[in-house]
Amino acid sequence: xxxxxxxxxxxxxxxxxxxxxxxxxxxxxxxxxxxxxxxxxxxxxxxxxxxxxxxxxxxxxxxxxxxxxxxxxxxxxxxxxxxxxxxxxxxxxxxxxxxxxxxxxxxxxxxx
Amino acid sequence: xxxxxxxxxxxxxxxxxxxxxxxxxxxxxxxxxxxxxxxxxxxxxxxxxxxxxxxxxxxxxxxxxxxxxxxxxxxxxxxxxxxxxxxxxxxxxxxxxxxxxxxxxxxxxxxxxxxx
Numbered sequence: 001x002x003x004x005x006x007x008x009x010x011x012x013x014x015x016x017x018x019x020x021x022x023x024x025x026x027x028x029x030x031x032x033x034x035x036x037x038x039x040x041x042x043x044x045x046x047x048x049x050x051x052x053x054x055x056x057x058x059x060x061x062x063x064x065x066x067x068x069x070x071x072x073x074x075x076x077x078x079x080x081x082x083x084x085x086x087x088x089x090x091x092x093x094x095x096x097x098x099x100x101x102x103x104x105x106x107x108x109x110x111x112x
Numbered sequence: 113x114x115x116x117x118x119x120x121x122x123x124x125x126x127x128x129x130x131x132x133x134x135x136x137x138x139x140x141x142x143x144x145x146x147x148x149x150x151x152x153x154x155x156x157x158x159x160x161x162x163x164x165x166x167x168x169x170x171x172x173x174x175x176x177x178x179x180x181x182x183x184x185x186x187x188x189x190x191x192x193x194x195x196x197x198x199x200x201x202x203x204x205x206x207x208x209x210x211x212x213x214x215x216x217x218x219x220x221x222x223x224x225x226x227x228x
Contacts, residue, residue, distance in 0.1 A: 032215040043118075043205050043219040044156070051215070089155060093215065099146045100217060102155045 002027040004092050006103030013080050014111050021106045023090035024072040030092040033073045034100065035064060038087045047088075048075070080110045114210045115139055118220035126228055130194045133223045135162075135206030141186035142208035146217070147179075150203040162189040162206075196227040 031052035036044035091100035168181035180192040
């Protein structure tokens with residue numbers, strides 16, 4: 001089955017700096033890779049996603065890149081703000097409507 | 113659109129009792145819903161897949177007689193933790209695929225269960 005690894009487990013950056021979180025997956029059949037932001041005591045919120053037929057996707061300060069050959073994808077947050085502080089999870093799936101396999105999460109702290 | 117709600121948001125129960133958690137898709141229909149469990153500072157682990165009108169599919173190691181799942185309508189799935197024990201204390205989260213036909217999944221706000 002699919003296995004998703006995520007690094008780093010914790011990340012601290014100064015406000016205004018960029019943050020990068022990387023994930024690797026094992027199943028070459030996986031074709032959809034979402035990123036979720038989870039604040040304390042709340043459910044995960046989808047922030048950006050990418051499909052396997054695309055190499056990069058951007059939404060304002062957030063971008064995701066995908067390298068299918070190497071089986072890894074990354075989340076890039078630019079101009080970080082204190083409200084970006086949260087736990088970020090990557091996930092992968094190979095089938096529409098099926099469950100996701102999540103990475104272990106990255107705790108991002110943006111220091112003012 | 114694509115809002116998923118859960119009720120209750122938190123619950124405290126005594127050991128040996130049962131507690132029911134509801135997951136609703138508010139503005140779309142969901143023939144499938146997923147139930148996850150999340151322990152503190154850990155990732156989400158899939159417990160079971162809830163299928164409208166049929167039996168749920170449980171992940172390996174999850175006791176189906178302890179975690180009863182019912183998906184009686186296209187907008188409601190329930191998870192009942194039976195004979196709860198302190199080790200069942202966790203954050204339970206449901207999700208549902210969106211109605212747009214894509215891969216997106218939308219998560220509920222979660223239910224914090226504490227068993228004393």
